Amino acid sequence: MKLFEPLNIGGMVIPNRIMVPAMVTHLCKEDGVVTQDTIARYVRYASGGAGLIIVEAMAIHQVKSGPLLRISDDRYVPGLRELVDRVHGTSDSKIVPQIIHFLKVARTGWRQTADMLSIPEIDQIVEQFGDAVARAREAGFDGAELHSAHAYTLSSFLSRTNPRTDEYGGQTLEGRLRLIGRVMENARRKAGVDFPIGIRFNVEEFIKNGYTVVDSKRIAVRLAEFGASYLSLSAGGKFEDAQHTPGQVLYPYNGYSGDRCMPGDWLPRALHAGLGAEVKSHLLANGHKTPVAVAGKLSDPQDAERLVAEGKVDIVGIARGLLADPDWPAKVRRGELERIVQCDYCNVCKALDGTHRTVICALWPQGTLQAPADDPAIQAPQWGPAGPGLTATPKESRVELKWPKAAGASHYEVYRAEENGDPEMLDAVKVTFWVDNTVLGGHRYSYFVRPCAVSGRPGARTDTVAVDVPAPSYLSPA
Amino acid sequence: MKLFEPLNIGGMVIPNRIMVPAMVTHLCKEDGVVTQDTIARYVRYASGGAGLIIVEAMAIHQVKSGPLLRISDDRYVPGLRELVDRVHGTSDSKIVPQIIHFLKVARTGWRQTADMLSIPEIDQIVEQFGDAVARAREAGFDGAELHSAHAYTLSSFLSRTNPRTDEYGGQTLEGRLRLIGRVMENARRKAGVDFPIGIRFNVEEFIKNGYTVVDSKRIAVRLAEFGASYLSLSAGGKFEDAQHTPGQVLYPYNGYSGDRCMPGDWLPRALHAGLGAEVKSHLLANGHKTPVAVAGKLSDPQDAERLVAEGKVDIVGIARGLLADPDWPAKVRRGELERIVQCDYCNVCKALDGTHRTVICALWPQGTLQAPADDPAIQAPQWGPAGPGLTATPKESRVELKWPKAAGASHYEVYRAEENGDPEMLDAVKVTFWVDNTVLGGHRYSYFVRPCAVSGRPGARTDTVAVDVPAPSYLSPA
Numbered sequence: 001m002k003l004f005e006p007l008n009i010g011g012m013v014i015p016n017r018i019m020v021p022a023m024v025t026h027l028c029k030e031d032g033v034v035t036q037d038t039i040a041r042y043v044r045y046a047s048g049g050a051g052l053i054i055v056e057a058m059a060i061h062q063v064k065s066g067p068l069l070r071i072s073d074d075r076y077v078p079g080l081r082e083l084v085d086r087v088h089g090t091s092d093s094k095i096v097p098q099i100i101h102f103l104k105v106a107r108t109g110w111r112q113t114a115d116m117l118s119i120p121e122i123d124q125i126v127e128q129f130g131d132a133v134a135r136a137r138e139a140g141f142d143g144a145e146l147h148s149a150h151a152y153t154l155s156s157f158l159s160r161t162n163p164r165t166d167e168y169g170g171q172t173l174e175g176r177l178r179l180i181g182r183v184m185e186n187a188r189r190k191a192g193v194d195f196p197i198g199i200r201f202n203v204e205e206f207i208k209n210g211y212t213v214v215d216s217k218r219i220a221v222r223l224a225e226f227g228a229s230y231l232s233l234s235a236g237g238k239f240e241d242a243q244h245t246p247g248q249v250l251y252p253y254n255g256y257s258g259d260r261c262m263p264g265d266w267l268p269r270a271l272h273a274g275l276g277a278e279v280k281s282h283l284l285a286n287g288h289k290t291p292v293a294v295a296g297k298l299s300d301p302q303d304a305e306r307l308v309a310e311g312k313v314d315i316v317g318i319a320r321g322l323l324a325d326p327d328w329p330a331k332v333r334r335g336e337l338e339r340i341v342q343c344d345y346c347n348v349c350k351a352l353d354g355t356h357r358t359v360i361c362a363l364w365p366q367g368t369l370q371a372p373a374d375d376p377a378i379q380a381p382q383w384g385p386a387g388p389g390l391t392a393t394p395k396e397s398r399v400e401l402k403w404p405k406a407a408g409a410s411h412y413e414v415y416r417a418e419e420n421g422d423p424e425m426l427d428a429v430k431v432t433f434w435v436d437n438t439v440l441g442g443h444r445y446s447y448f449v450r451p452c453a454v455s456g457r458p459g460a461r462t463d464t465v466a467v468d469v470p471a472p473s474y475l476s477p478a
Numbered sequence: 479m480k481l482f483e484p485l486n487i488g489g490m491v492i493p494n495r496i497m498v499p500a501m502v503t504h505l506c507k508e509d510g511v512v513t514q515d516t517i518a519r520y521v522r523y524a525s526g527g528a529g530l531i532i533v534e535a536m537a538i539h540q541v542k543s544g545p546l547l548r549i550s551d552d553r554y555v556p557g558l559r560e561l562v563d564r565v566h567g568t569s570d571s572k573i574v575p576q577i578i579h580f581l582k583v584a585r586t587g588w589r590q591t592a593d594m595l596s597i598p599e600i601d602q603i604v605e606q607f608g609d610a611v612a613r614a615r616e617a618g619f620d621g622a623e624l625h626s627a628h629a630y631t632l633s634s635f636l637s638r639t640n641p642r643t644d645e646y647g648g649q650t651l652e653g654r655l656r657l658i659g660r661v662m663e664n665a666r667r668k669a670g671v672d673f674p675i676g677i678r679f680n681v682e683e684f685i686k687n688g689y690t691v692v693d694s695k696r697i698a699v700r701l702a703e704f705g706a707s708y709l710s711l712s713a714g715g716k717f718e719d720a721q722h723t724p725g726q727v728l729y730p731y732n733g734y735s736g737d738r739c740m741p742g743d744w745l746p747r748a749l750h751a752g753l754g755a756e757v758k759s760h761l762l763a764n765g766h767k768t769p770v771a772v773a774g775k776l777s778d779p780q781d782a783e784r785l786v787a788e789g790k791v792d793i794v795g796i797a798r799g800l801l802a803d804p805d806w807p808a809k810v811r812r813g814e815l816e817r818i819v820q821c822d823y824c825n826v827c828k829a830l831d832g833t834h835r836t837v838i839c840a841l842w843p844q845g846t847l848q849a850p851a852d853d854p855a856i857q858a859p860q861w862g863p864a865g866p867g868l869t870a871t872p873k874e875s876r877v878e879l880k881w882p883k884a885a886g887a888s889h890y891e892v893y894r895a896e897e898n899g900d901p902e903m904l905d906a907v908k909v910t911f912w913v914d915n916t917v918l919g920g921h922r923y924s925y926f927v928r929p930c931a932v933s934g935r936p937g938a939r940t941d942t943v944a945v946d947v948p949a950p951s952y953l954s955p956a
Contacts, residue, residue: 160744167874172915174875178950185952208719208734212745215916222918225953241686241719241734256686256719256734266638267690274752286897396645397652419764437650438693440700472656474663475703 002309003301003316004333007051009291010196010229012142014315015092016051017308018329021232021295021317022098022145022200023349024056024068026358027369032059032070034079039086040370046090048326049333052315053093054232055083057100057147060125060132066356071099071132080139088140096198097139099132100147101125101154109244114156115163122168122179125153130186133197143196143229146183150202150237150261151252154180158201158219160211161240173215177222184226196229203275203294206236206257213275217282224288231283232293232317233276237261251354262320263297265345265427270303272296277312293317299324299343301332323349324361325456327374341371341456342413344428363411363428365454374455381409381451381459388462392447394469399436401447406459409451415461417446428452442471480787481779481794482811485529487769488674488707490620492793493570494529495786496807499710499773499795500576500623500678501827502534502546504836505847510537510548512557517564518848524568526804527811530793531571532710533561535578535625538603538610544834549577549610558617566618574676575617577610578625579603581634587722592634593641600646600657603631608664611675621674621707624661628680628715628739629730632658636679636697638689639718651693655700662704674707681753681772684714684735691753695760702766709761710771710795711754715739729832740798741775743823743905748781750774755790771795777802777821779810801827802839803934805852819849819934820891822906841889841906843932852933859887859929859937866940870925872947877914879925884937887929893939895924906930920949 004016027037045053058069058076070076080097087095103112117125129146136144148154156162157179162169169175180199187197201223203216211219220231241255253261263271276294283290291314298304299321307313322328325341332340341363348362364371383389383406390403401414411430415423423446427434439445446466451459482494505515523531536547536554548554558575565573581590595603607624614622626632634640635657640647647653658677665675679701681694689697698709719733731739741749754772761768769792776782777799785791800806803819810818819841826840842849861867861884868881879892892912893901901924905912917923924944929937 170875172875172917174917174919174947174950177918178952181950181952206734208721208732208737209744210734214744214746218916218918225918225920243686254686256684256688259686266687266692268692397648397650438696439650439652440655440696441652442703469652472652472659474656474659 001305003305007291007314009143009198011194012094012196012229014051014094016049016329017315018050018304019052019232019293019315019317020045020050020054020322021234021319022054022056022147023319023323024353024359026067026353026356028067028069030067032068033076034069034083037369038069039083042083042095043086043090044326044370045322046087046093046095048322049091049329050093050322050326051329053087053095054145055095055097057098060099060101060128063104071097071135072128074135077135077139080135080141084140094142096143096145096196097136097141098145098147098200099129099136100152101128102152103156105249107247107249109250111239111250113163114153114169125179126182126186129183130190133187133191133195137191137195143198144187144191145198145200145232146180146187148180148199148201149234151239154183155202159205160215161207161209173218177219180223181226184228188227193227198230198232199223199228200232200234202235203233203272203279204235205238206260207238207240210238210240213278217279220279220283221286221288224283224290228290230291230293230315231279232295233272233279234295235260235272235275253350254354262347262350263345264347267297269297269300270307273298273303273307273312280311280313291315295319297345299328301337320345320349323359323371324363326371327455331456338458339456341452342425342428344425365410372454378453378455378457379408380457381406381453383451383460388449388460390447390449390462390465392465392467394439394467397439397441399439399445399447399467399469401434401436401449403432403449403462405432406451408453409459410454411452413450413452415448415450419444423448439469441469442475444468479783481783485769485792487621487676489672490572490674490707492529492572494527494807495793496528496782497530497710497771497793497795498523498528498532498800499712499797500532500534500625501797501801502831502837504545504831504834506545506547508545510546511554512547512561515847516547517561520561520573521564521568522804522848523800524565524571526800527569527807528571528800528804529807531565531573532623533573533575535576538577538579538606541582549575549613550606552613555613555617558613558619562618572620574621574623574674575614575619576623576625576678577607577614579606579631580629581631583727585725585727587728589717589728591641592631592647603657604660604664607661608668611665611669611673615669615673621676622665622669623676623678623710624658624665626658626677626679627712629717632661633680637683638693639685639687651696655697658701659704662706666705671705676708676710677701677706678710678712680713681711681750681757682713683716684738685716685718688716688718691756695757698757698761699764699766702761702768706768708769708771708793709757710773711750711757712773713738713750713753731828732832740825740828741823742825745775747775747778748785751776751781751785751790758789758791769793773797775823777806779815798823798827801849802841804849805933809934816936817934819930820903820906822903843888850932856931856933856935857886858935859884859931861929861938866927866938868925868927868940868943870943870945872917872945875917875919877917877923877925877945877947879912879914879927881910881927881940883910884929886931887937888932889930891928891930893926893928897922901926917947919947920953922946
């Protein structure tokens with residue numbers, strides 16, 4: 001598989017094309033110091049075999065915030081070094097910190113915007129980014145990633161809605177690119193030109209008046225000219241359409257742009273792959289071989305392999321899929337697809353992040369802080385002596401599924417085929433019932449359920465049960 | 479060209495695959511009666527050769543509103559019949575009214591939502607739709623189109639955000655489809671099964687929690703089962719993300735979903751073509767040959783032809799492109815592409831609609847209510863004796879273009895090529911200067927300007943002027 005071919009990213013050789021994008025964990029405290037839980041999270045990704053692990057965003061400045069890693073002072077370096085060493089001691093995964101500056105937000109809904117920064121404040125941000133990247137190198141990281149996506153400072157300058165009227169905005173693309181350009185130059189100067197620096201930015205903003213792939217193709221060319229070692233494409237996640245809950249700080253992932261950034265189960269698979277391919281192809285047409293990563297519901301191994309094999313992008317970013325199962329890379333490499341704990345995009349992880357609680361996966365055993373180890377001693381779930389006994393009953397525009405408990409099952413995957421189509425996993429649940437709200441009367445649906453043990457080992461699937469949903473009276477007009 | 483092959487839509491044979499989607503004109507008064515200006519607008523599309531003309535939305539109910547056509551009573555039939563007869567007397571274009579029900583909106587920002595309707599009110603809507611479609615047949619229209627897109631009643635029921643908890647919602651897809659199903663059945667009963675009825679609906683809602691192509695594929699199958707004669711795909715245009723201006727009623731096209739519905743110049747060309755192709759292919763896979771139309775920046779003739787020739791969709795909807803130049807079909811058929819008045823997506827038409835003013839195209843001669851006739855006596859614009867004299871000057875992240883007036887020029891098209899790429903039209907202006915805000919320092923851009931007479935006859939283009947934009951100091955780090 002092309003997915004498992006190594007790639008040289010400006011001197012950093014990643015063993016495969018699978019990236020863990022930066023995901024907030026809230027496993028540290030307000031002091032921003034790496035904890036043993038933080039380390040355990042990333043060691044787990046390393047043991048699962050991801051080629052490139054991006055550590056959750058760490059702040060370059062000392063502003064007050066929730067539990068968030070920091071790289072804003074030399075005193076954070078020892079903790080970061082321990083994190084790096086532990087990951088490097090586990091596998092050949094490469095580890096890179098995402099480095100962030102963000103503007104102020106208040107519980108009233110007020111937020112600082114790009115036009116409120118003075119030139120000295122901008123100069124300070126440039127210096128802080130450079131110092132942070134130098135610290136990343138000092139801590140032993142394999143590279144650094146500048147966070148220029150979503151709702152944060154670099155992205156707000158890059159935005160088509162950047163309200164500044166001076167040389168850092170001024171309604172020109174070049175103005176919007178000035179801050180990231182100066183940051184990149186300073187980081188190179190302070191950390192050395194041989195230290196890989198990637199940039200994450202939005203392929204589309206998905207907000208009113210926001211930029212689209214028309215601009216992001218040009219932005220990508222410029223970032224490649226800056227010498228970005230790789231470009232990692234995300235989307236949305238903006239304050240502009242965030243919904244304010246009184247008394248809470250704005251969460252930039254709860255508007256439509258947030259739907260696009262962390263798409264739930266009603267959004268299509270691989271939803272930004274086409275945009276990523278447009279950017280990659282535009283870069284190539286302009287003579288830039290800069291590796292491109294894209295993320296967004298890419299946890300289907302066939303989707304991931306196809307994207308890389310066809311050269312649409314170089315690296316696939318799989319966030320929630322690898323949170324659910326850090327062993328995804330190892331299992332895919334061994335061809336054990338049926339053993340993957342498949343993310344069902346329920347977004348419990350997103351809800352936890354949105355309320356500043358520790359981010360875990362709802363499919364992990366209750367009360368655990370980390371994905372369970374893939375222990376070979378774990379047995380496959382077993383149905384009781386009465387057998388699996390799935391029932392599927394049509395009820396008022398719905399189909400209700402029920403099945404018995406299987407011994408040793410951690411959760412159950414629910415599959416459906418429409419008419420004569422292929423079965424698709426629709427959900428993964430810990431209970432023994434499920435309701436299908438997306439059936440059409442007059443159609444036949446076939447269901448089966450598969451029990452999975454901790455870490456994904458599957459039991460025997462139930463029989464397939466077909467249901468003919470009654471057609472509504474108005475379907476066949478006279 | 480495949481674009482000019484006729485298509486049989488449930489007995490209505492359209493002479494080509496070019497559709498004028500419904501566009502509000504505000505050419506009638508508050509009484510909702512067809513005016514001579516209304517007729518002139520649609521006759522103009524007919525004389526230009528569009529295969530299928532959808533007349534702007536007309537209301538099935540008597541609720542107060544701005545200037546909006548009505549089909550809510552038999553007294554509107556004579557005016558509508560005159561409109562139909564005049565169009566039929568002009569060309570073989572087919573003409574179909576878009577038929578709409580909308581909920582109440584107030585200047586306070588309050589709006590009625592789907593869950594506020596009682597069952598008797600829903601029953602009344604079903605009857606009103608049926609009566610309106612019967613009137614459309616009586617008036618001589620070739621078919622009718624149910625408006626189930628954007629911010630209006632049928633769409634609000636179809637929406638994934640439909641808040642009802644009864645059988646017309648209830649968090650099920652089947653529930654969301656119940657109203658359109660009953661409307662379709664009643665319309666068929668009242669207007670006859672041999673009267674073509676199309677349905678326009680959103681391929682994606684582009685709002686928080688809104689439906690995506692995952693649902694619209696299923697919706698399309700169900701609408702085909704209802705016997706829809708064609709499906710016309712639009713996108714966005716929702717109240718949910720509309721921005722309220724105090725004292726004004728909500729305008730559902732001024733949020734992000736409005737950007738998607740009537741995309742401005744910063745959004746990509748043919749931006750919903752891929753989604754349309756997904757729906758078409760899903761219909762075919764389910765045995766439905768229902769013709770599919772899609773709209774969204776499709777005024778490039780090559781884009782339009784490719785979509786139809788490759789079978790991605792059957793019909794292309796071109797709204798603003800045909801507003802700018804109703805002779806687009808005739809000119810494309812004759813291969814006179816350089817004579818098309820090309821829409822630059824400036825959205826003056828959208829701004830006029832948003833403020834309830836008469837909708838015209840900014841490229842038409844000032845003060846005219848209709849697109850000018852393609853008069854062969856109109857001469858091509860002529861540069862003065864000093865020649866065209868284009869200058870292009872780089873200035874602080876911008877390039878400023880200036881050129882002299884050309885005699886007989888109605889407007890000027892501005893073209894740019896990036897590096898060695900192909901020239902693209904970036905704008906069309908009535909003045910003799912233009913500023914390019916999207917250049918990158920360190921790159922070469924080539925510009926030329928072409929003067930166009932009324933109705934598009936082009937003059938000689940200027941020489942091509944190349945500009946090397948200076949690179950910013952931070953571009954080449956040490």
